Amino acid sequence: MSSSAAAAAAPAGPVLKKPIKMALVQLASGSDKAANLKHAADQVAKAAASGSKLVILPECFNSPYGTNFFPEYAEVLLPSPDPKAAPSYASLSNMAKDNQVFLVGGSIPEYNPSTKKHYNTSLIFGPDGALLATHRKVHLFDIDIPGKITFRESEVLSPGNQVTLVDLPGYGRIGVAICYDVRFPELATIAARRGAFALVYPGAFNLTTGPLHWKLLAQARAMDNQIYVAMCSPARDMGATYHAYGHSMLVDPMAQVVGEAEESEAIVEAELDSAKIEETRRNIPLNTQRRYDVYPDVNQGKIHFEDPELPKPT
Numbered sequence: 632m633s634s635s636a637a638a639a640a641a642p643a644g645p646v647l648k649k650p651i652k653m654a655l656v657q658l659a660s661g662s663d664k665a666a667n668l669k670h671a672a673d674q675v676a677k678a679a680a681s682g683s684k685l686v687i688l689p690e691c692f693n694s695p696y697g698t699n700f701f702p703e704y705a706e707v708l709l710p711s712p713d714p715k716a717a718p719s720y721a722s723l724s725n726m727a728k729d730n731q732v733f734l735v736g737g738s739i740p741e742y743n744p745s746t747k748k749h750y751n752t753s754l755i756f757g758p759d760g761a762l763l764a765t766h767r768k769v770h771l772f773d774i775d776i777p778g779k780i781t782f783r784e785s786e787v788l789s790p791g792n793q794v795t796l797v798d799l800p801g802y803g804r805i806g807v808a809i810c811y812d813v814r815f816p817e818l819a820t821i822a823a824r825r826g827a828f829a830l831v832y833p834g835a836f837n838l839t840t841g842p843l844h845w846k847l848l849a850q851a852r853a854m855d856n857q858i859y860v861a862m863c864s865p866a867r868d869m870g871a872t873y874h875a876y877g878h879s880m881l882v883d884p885m886a887q888v889v890g891e892a893e894e895s896e897a898i899v900e901a902e903l904d905s906a907k908i909e910e911t912r913r914n915i916p917l918n919t920q921r922r923y924d925v926y927p928d929v930n931q932g933k934i935h936f937e938d939p940e941l942p943k944p945t
C-alpha cells in the first residue's frame with residue numbers, strides 16, 4: 632500500500648516485521664542542481680554499501696532553500712514526470728533502483744502548470760525504482776521572530792493536503808512529512824495509530840529555531856508515539872542565504888537519540904528494531920491507556936484525506 636488514504640487501520644502483528652538499517656544523508660548541496668543530484672547519488676550509494684535499506688535525503692536537497700529559489704528549481708511532476716522537466720524525479724528513482732533501497736527523496740520544489748501552484752514535495756521510491764508515495768509539505772513555514780528570522784513559504788508555495796503513510800513491503804509502514812510539519816503532532820499521531828514504525832522528516836531548521844527546538848521536537852514526537860523519529864537536514868553552508876542547522880538525528884521509541892550528525896556533511900546510520908518499540912509500549916502502555924471517552928474528538932487516526940491531485944504510485 633502506498634501513501635493512499637486507503638492505508639487503513641494499523642496492520643496486525645509487529646509494526647516492524649524485521650530490523651532495517653536506516654541512513655540519514657546530511658548532504659552538502661549548492662546552487663548547481665545537476666551537481667547536487669550527482670552528489671546525492673554518490674552519498675546514497677555509500678549508505679547502501681554500508682547496509683542501509685532505508686535512505687533519507689534532506690529537505691530541498693537539489694536547490695538552495697529560499698522562496699526566491701523555489702520557482703527556478705521547481706519540477707513538473709503531473710500528470711506524469713518527463714525526465715527532461717523532472718530530472719530529480721528520474722535521478723531519485725535511479726538512486727533507489729541502482730542501490731536496491733527504499734528512498735525518501737528529501738524534498739524538491741514542485742510546480743503544477745494546470746493550477747499554477749508550487750509545492751515543497753517529497754517523493755518516496757521503492758527498491759525497484761517505482762514511486763511509492765508523494766508528500767507535499769502540509770504546514771508551510773511562515774514565521775517571524777523579530778531580529779532573528781522571517782520566512783514565508785506561503786508567498787510562493789501552496790500546502791499539501793494529506794497525511795502520508797508509506798508501506799515498505801517486507802518491513803512495515805512509515806509516516807513521511809516535511810520539516811515544519813514536525814511541529815504539528817496530529818500528523819505524527821495519526822501515522823502512529825495507523826501502524827507506522829517510524830516518522831521521517833526531511834527538514835531544514837535554522838540557527839535560531841534549530842538549537843531551540845529540533846532535538847526537542849524529534850524527541851517529543853518519538854515519546855508521544857513510541858516509535859522511531861528521523862529528521863534529516865542539509866549540511867550547514869554559511870555562504871548560503873539560509874543557514875541550515877544540520878544535526879540530522881534518529882531518535883528511538885524511548886525518545887533517546889541513537890545517532891546525530893554535527894553541522895557538516897555526514898551520514899547517520901542505525902538499525903531500527905521492532906523489539907525496541909514493543910519493549911517501550913510494554914513498559915509504558917500508553918496505547919491501552921488512552922481515554923477516548925474523555926476526548927472523543929481525538930479519534931484513532933480516522934482523520935485522513937487523500938489528495939486527489941497527487942501522482943498515483945506507479
Ligand SMILES: NC(=O)CC(=O)C(=O)O
Nearest residue numbers: 772810811835836837840
Ligand atoms: N524550515 C522549516 O520548515 C521549519 C523550521 O525551520 C522551523 O520550524 O523552525
